Amino acid sequence: MTDVTGARVDVLNTLFRSEQGGHEQVVLCQDRATGLKAVIAIHSTALGPALGGTRFYPYASEEEAVADALNLARGMSYKNAMAGLDHGGGKAVIIGDPELIKTDELLRAYGRFVDSLGGRYVTACDVGTYVADMDVVARESRWVTGRSPANGGAGDSSVLTAYGVFQGMRASAQHLWGAPSLRGRRVGVVGVGKVGHYLVEHLLEDGAEVVITDVREESVRRITAKHPQVTAVADTDALIRTEGLDVYAPCALGGALDDDTVPVLTATVVCGAANNQLAHPGVEKDLADRGILYAPDYVVNAGGVIQVADELHGFDFDRCKAKAAKIFDTTLAIFARAKEDGIPPAAAADRIAEQRMAEARRR
Numbered sequence: 001m002t003d004v005t006g007a008r009v010d011v012l013n014t015l016f017r018s019e020q021g022g023h024e025q026v027v028l029c030q031d032r033a034t035g036l037k038a039v040i041a042i043h044s045t046a047l048g049p050a051l052g053g054t055r056f057y058p059y060a061s062e063e064e065a066v067a068d069a070l071n072l073a074r075g076m077s078y079k080n081a082m083a084g085l086d087h088g089g090g091k092a093v094i095i096g097d098p099e100l101i102k103t104d105e106l107l108r109a110y111g112r113f114v115d116s117l118g119g120r121y122v123t124a125c126d127v128g129t130y131v132a133d134m135d136v137v138a139r140e141s142r143w144v145t146g147r148s149p150a151n152g153g154a155g156d157s158s159v160l161t162a163y164g165v166f167q168g169m170r171a172s173a174q175h176l177w178g179a180p181s182l183r184g185r186r187v188g189v190v191g192v193g194k195v196g197h198y199l200v201e202h203l204l205e206d207g208a209e210v211v212i213t214d215v216r217e218e219s220v221r222r223i224t225a226k227h228p229q230v231t232a233v234a235d236t237d238a239l240i241r242t243e244g245l246d247v248y249a250p251c252a253l254g255g256a257l258d259d260d261t262v263p264v265l266t267a268t269v270v271c272g273a274a275n276n277q278l279a280h281p282g283v284e285k286d287l288a289d290r291g292i293l294y295a296p297d298y299v300v301n302a303g304g305v306i307q308v309a310d311e312l313h314g315f316d317f318d319r320c321k322a323k324a325a326k327i328f329d330t331t332l333a334i335f336a337r338a339k340e341d342g343i344p345p346a347a348a349a350d351r352i353a354e355q356r357m358a359e360a361r362r363r
């Protein structure tokens with residue numbers, strides 16, 4: 001089969017022979033009674049039990065689902081390593097439309113598979129799964145986090161995700177302009193949902209001038225009604241071309257930085273919450289060539305995973321906030337390494353994460 005770019009998707013080749021592979025374990029799960037078909041991919045347990053969410057998505061094929069699980073699990077190894085967590089990377093996908101097939105019985109069957117791994121994989125929410133779903137999965141296994149406060153969980157992770165992104169942005173300001181502040185800077189936020197709207201609050205408090213856009217009018221209105229000084233523009237295209245924009249914060253979907261957007265970006269910094277912002281390999285170099293400082297997405301948006309990891313030990317908001325505050329230092333260290341090695345920050349982050357995993361393996 002082929003993927004969207006027309007390239008051949010060969011899962012076994014990816015797993016056993018390619019640079020993108022090397023996963024420790026991949027588990028195919030089936031429960032015909034409930035319609036469950038799932039893939040649990042454990043990329044690495046070098047730093048500790050693999051941690052990563054469960055994506056519930058109507059994949060076009062089983063091959064595509066396995067390929068996605070492998071890719072996402074690998075990404076979690078890097079994210080967890082950079083967040084300084086004692087966790088490796090893993091991810092699970094459940095195949096199917098959650099609107100149509102998600103039931104408590106199916107989630108419980110899935111929970112039994114998670115449990116069968118004895119803690120090598122710890123699950124949490126992702127696209128298509130929510131806090132309430134993790135409460136159900138947790139009835140079958142204790143290797144579940146991201147549960148509701150009523151069930152001993154920490155609940156919504158977007159507060160700390162936004163806080164972490166703000167720390168990454170402060171570090172970018174420090175690196176580029178010599179002070180860890182957004183005061184007087186024009187910052188554009190695309191997507192003012194759960195994370196984006198908290199980010200706007202941090203920015204206003206810090207004295208930034210904020211420009212926003214969102215496809216949902218009510219999300220925009222919620223902010224402009226409370227903060228009339230915030231400017232709303234029609235769409236992403238208008239926002240990224242805003243004159244005098246200092247920072248662009250993609251907080252909606254992945255793939256925000258591509259061959260169309262990078263050449264017209266007016267901002268000198270990109271730092272946002274969205275996962276997988278670079279549409280394809282090479283975009284990080286295009287940004288660097290244009291003199292745009294890119295704060296790697298998986299580094300600055302780690303507040304959420306820091307929270308779900310903390311929940312496993314009994315959630316403490318202040319402890320978590322202190323850990324998320326370290327995203328400031330981590331981001332600065334990445335920029336320093338990028339400069340030292342003459343590579344874009346995204347490549348520097350990968351190098352640091354790989355080093356941490358390799359060191360842990362030697363212990």
Ligand SMILES: NC(=O)c1ccc[n+]([C@@H]2O[C@H](COP(=O)([O-])OP(=O)(O)OC[C@H]3O[C@@H](n4cnc5c(N)ncnc54)[C@H](O)[C@@H]3O)[C@@H](O)[C@H]2O)c1
Nearest residue numbers: 157158161191193194195214215216251252273274275304
């Ligand atoms: N919630 C977390 O803790 C967390 C953690 C890490 C990463 N992320 C990532 O951050 C991003 C935002 O997460 P969230 O939890 O705030 O999601 P959300 O769904 O609450 O918010 C996303 C917002 O983006 C808007 N949007 C979608 N497409 C758009 C477009 N084309 N143009 C403008 N706006 C658009 C939506 O209307 C919505 O308001 C996602 O990419 C998510 O994967 C979130």
